Amino acid sequence: MTRDAWVFLFLSLLSFLSAMPLFVNTSSPYSSQRPSHASECDALLQFNQTFTISRDASAYNCDFRNFFWANTSYPKTASWQKGTDCCSWDGVTCHMSKDYVIGLDLSCSWLRGALHSNSTLFSLRNLQRLNLAGTFPISIFHLPNLRSLALTYNFNLTGTLPHTNWSSSPLVRLSLSYTKFHGPIPDSVGNLTSLEYLALIDSEFTGSLPPTIGNLDRLSFLALGGINLSGT
Numbered sequence: 276m277t278r279d280a281w282v283f284l285f286l287s288l289l290s291f292l293s294a295m296p297l298f299v300n301t302s303s304p305y306s307s308q309r310p311s312h313a314s315e316c317d318a319l320l321q322f323n324q325t326f327t328i329s330r331d332a333s334a335y336n337c338d339f340r341n342f343f344w345a346n347t348s349y350p351k352t353a354s355w356q357k358g359t360d361c362c363s364w365d366g367v368t369c370h371m372s373k374d375y376v377i378g379l380d381l382s383c384s385w386l387r388g389a390l391h392s393n394s395t396l397f398s399l400r401n402l403q404r405l406n407l408a409g410t411f412p413i414s415i416f417h418l419p420n421l422r423s424l425a426l427t428y429n430f431n432l433t434g435t436l437p438h439t440n441w442s443s444s445p446l447v448r449l450s451l452s453y454t455k456f457h458g459p460i461p462d463s464v465g466n467l468t469s470l471e472y473l474a475l476i477d478s479e480f481t482g483s484l485p486p487t488i489g490n491l492d493r494l495s496f497l498a499l500g501g502i503n504l505s506g507t
């Protein structure tokens with residue numbers, strides 16, 4: 276099995292474990308901050324409307340992967356329908372209680388458009404996993420429950436890492452390999468104390484690796500190949 280597969284298994288286990296309290300307490304652990312499920316489905320529909328479907332939006336990265344793996348490139352949002360439960364939509368993962376959305380995987384989904392900071396996506400406060408192609412506002416890093424952010428293979432995706440502190444972020448896995456994320460790796464990366472996996476391969480980060488990276492006690496995978504960092 277590949278490293279990614281192990282990490283995936285690990286994360287699956289993690290989300291399973293985080294769902295465990297449901298066995299002893301039927302009320303959701305997130306209930307106090309959770310919008311109604313219907314409003315989450317509406318938010319996803321509005322989010323969908325900010326994109327257009329375009330085959331070539333996924334052409335390079337996905338067809339490259341298809342060469343090795345299955346054909347995962349198709350418009351997932353085509354199965355989305357108003358009036359049905361969004362937990363059943365392609366690309367959407369809900370908590371086992373079926374009460375709220377925890378994951379959104381719209382990679383290789385032919386989406387063209389930009390994600391702005393006013394996007395209804397940010398109302399999905401319980402989102403734990405996001406895999407998406409597009410242009411990203413920094414607010415993506417402040418989704419309060421996000422544990423896995425994978426933007427890998429979006430060759431034209433640009434962005435920077437926030438300099439503000441991330442001390443309350445539960446991010447476990449951050450993967451920005453093969454993107455155009457650029458600029459310095461800020462000291463505040465040392466605030467991501469839950470981080471176990473950090474991959475920045477062939478991105479355009481510059482400067483030096485901040486010493487605060489030493490604060491990441493749980494970090495067990497660090498990949499920096501192909502980036503031009505000084506002093507490393």
Ligand SMILES: *[C@@H]1O[C@H](CO)[C@@H](O)[C@H](O)[C@H]1NC(C)=O
Nearest residue numbers: 299300301302303304305306
């Ligand atoms: C269940 O969990 C919720 C939120 O964590 C808490 O408010 C509630 O008191 C718990 N109920 C019981 C019976 O323990």
Ligand SMILES: *[C@@H]1O[C@H](CO)[C@@H](O)[C@H](O)[C@H]1NC(C)=O
Nearest residue numbers: 337338341346347348349350
């Ligand atoms: C992948 O599947 C989609 C939808 O089924 C199809 O349109 C597309 O041509 C396929 N791509 C490849 C590379 O086979």
Ligand SMILES: *[C@@H]1O[C@H](CO)[C@@H](O)[C@H](O)[C@H]1NC(C)=O
Nearest residue numbers: 323324326327328355356357
């Ligand atoms: C999602 O967006 C696409 C592209 O704009 C649109 O064709 C489709 O009707 C939308 N789906 C829903 C359920 O609104």
Ligand SMILES: *[C@@H]1O[C@H](CO)[C@@H](O)[C@H](O)[C@H]1NC(C)=O
Nearest residue numbers: 325389390391392393394395
């Ligand atoms: C969201 O922000 C974008 C870019 O700033 C703007 O074009 C768009 O009109 C805004 N949408 C809403 C609903 O405010």
Ligand SMILES: *[C@@H]1O[C@H](CO)[C@@H](O)[C@H](O)[C@H]1NC(C)=O
Nearest residue numbers: 331332333334335336430431
């Ligand atoms: C990425 O950008 C380059 C040039 O800036 C362009 O030629 C290429 O088609 C773009 N790729 C995608 C997948 O949009």
Ligand SMILES: *[C@@H]1O[C@H](CO)[C@@H](O)[C@H](O)[C@H]1NC(C)=O
Nearest residue numbers: 438439440441442443444466
């Ligand atoms: C950093 O995060 C902590 C905890 O969330 C918060 O109390 C503090 O105000 C933040 N500092 C800045 C400069 O944003």
Ligand SMILES: *[C@@H]1O[C@H](CO)[C@@H](O)[C@H](O)[C@H]1NC(C)=O
Nearest residue numbers: 481482501502503504505506
């Ligand atoms: C790496 O960065 C240094 C300093 O900014 C620069 O002098 C050097 O040419 C760069 N190397 C490559 C391969 O881009």
Ligand SMILES: CC(=O)N[C@H]1CO[C@H](CO)[C@@H](O)[C@@H]1O
Nearest residue numbers: 440441442462463465466487
């Ligand atoms: C709470 C916490 O650890 N905050 C730190 C986040 O990172 C910045 C930059 O390294 C530090 O100055 C903060 O103390």
